[in-house]
């Protein structure tokens with residue numbers, strides 16, 4: 162890991178932290194996350210930033226008990242994919258016991274920190 | 289257009305060899321393959337070499353020329369990196385080159401040194417096959433990614449940890465007589481279910497081990513094999529490769545592998561066969577759920593049906609469609625960059641009747657090798673057929 166910012170990715174996290182998350186939408190309605198110059202689904206370069214819907218729905222999740230060293234002190238933790246409609250996002254679930262997490266749960270999105278290295282990451286909070 | 293022949297094969301033992309360098313392991317496999325081929329090494333025109341984590345495990349990049357010199361070859365050598373599909377992709381390049389007439393004799397294979405960096409180090413190194421920004425930073429591990437796929441499969445199609453355990457039990461049983469295999473002990477469904485969970489719903493026995501090893505294959509044109517009287521009855525008659533979005537979040541499906549579907553369709557068409565013609569196959573079972581997704585992606589089962597195949601006995605060595613007679617990645621081991629070419633080695637031995645499990649497929653003529661990278665953002669499929 163370097164200390165350099167990852168522009169566009171870190172810009173998105175800044176925006177999510179402010180409650181102003183966004184995603185990239187192409188003229189065919191495909192959603193994706195930055196940095197993008199072209200739509201990963203159809204290749205269209207006619208893309209724009211659109212507001213990320215306020216809540217998403219958990220489509221799948223796992224409780225990781227054997228982590229990488231970057232998450233040594235975080236485990237066990239729940240990593241999930243949440244469907245926000247035009248775009249899906251991967252993040253960690255906060256404020257919920259692992260055994261209580263279920264697919265279909267409605268979550269909001271935010272930015273948290275890892276316990277191990279205090280690195281920023283995308284988190285989901287049950288609604 | 290004639291079909292390239294598998295003229296020679298070589299494997300190291302797959303297991304824990306933390307003290308062995310990659311170059312030492314590939315030299316053993318490569319020289320064994322050249323010896324097995326019985327061809328003049330001076331005739332070899334190129335090396336195609338698969339490796340994934342050499343920079344992290346051995347602080348070694350630019351491994352192509354290093355591996356060529358390790359086997360005593362002075363030829364152009366290129367390393368292919370497509371995560372766990374690295375040597376599957378290398379095999380595809382070798383086959384295409386020989387088939388195109390650009391070379392008559394090439395060496396292809398791969399190696400991976402993994403256990404020297406420990407479980408945490410290997411978990412870290414394996415994770416970089418995922419999207420760093422949007423997956424790794426959210427704590428996704430390699431087992432975690434397949435756990436997300438397994439849960440999605442269970443929710444959409446049903447299935448249970450018991451069904452997955454049956455796959456582990458089968459592949460362990462298959463590996464018992466395989467002297468190259470890392471795990472040669474029989475396990476029960478209860479053993480698998482009682483093992484520690486690493487990323488639920490996947491437990492330790494749903495996962496392939498961390499493995500050191502190397503594999504190599506000599507590929508010859510049909511003309512070269514005939515001219516030099518090589519004993520090479522097995523041909524690669526079809527090759528296919530598919531791709532998908534890097535991150536699971538960007539895919540339409542979490543419980544299907546479109547890259548496998550695309551690679552399979554291309555390979556079947558290339559060989560002029562269909563799923564019904566396959567006698568047995570080696571698939572990329574880095575996790576038990578991956579075997580299920582592979583069998584469905586290859587059109588051998590309807591979507592949602594392969595989860596019970598091992599439990600029903602259909603994919604055991606006594607079943608109609610034996611899967612992973614070598615023990616698969618699960619029991620034979622998964623030295624990442626060596627796996628794709630190692631599958632070709634196992635299949636060739638089975639078709640030629642010189643594998644410990646060859647008696648289970650005595651009349652087989654047609655087999656598939658399915659190799660996958662990451663969460664199947666890369667996949668290769670090769671069709672191997674006996675020609676004589």
Ligand SMILES: [Zn+2]
Pocket residue numbers: 187188189190191200201202203204205
């Ligand atoms: Zn688009």
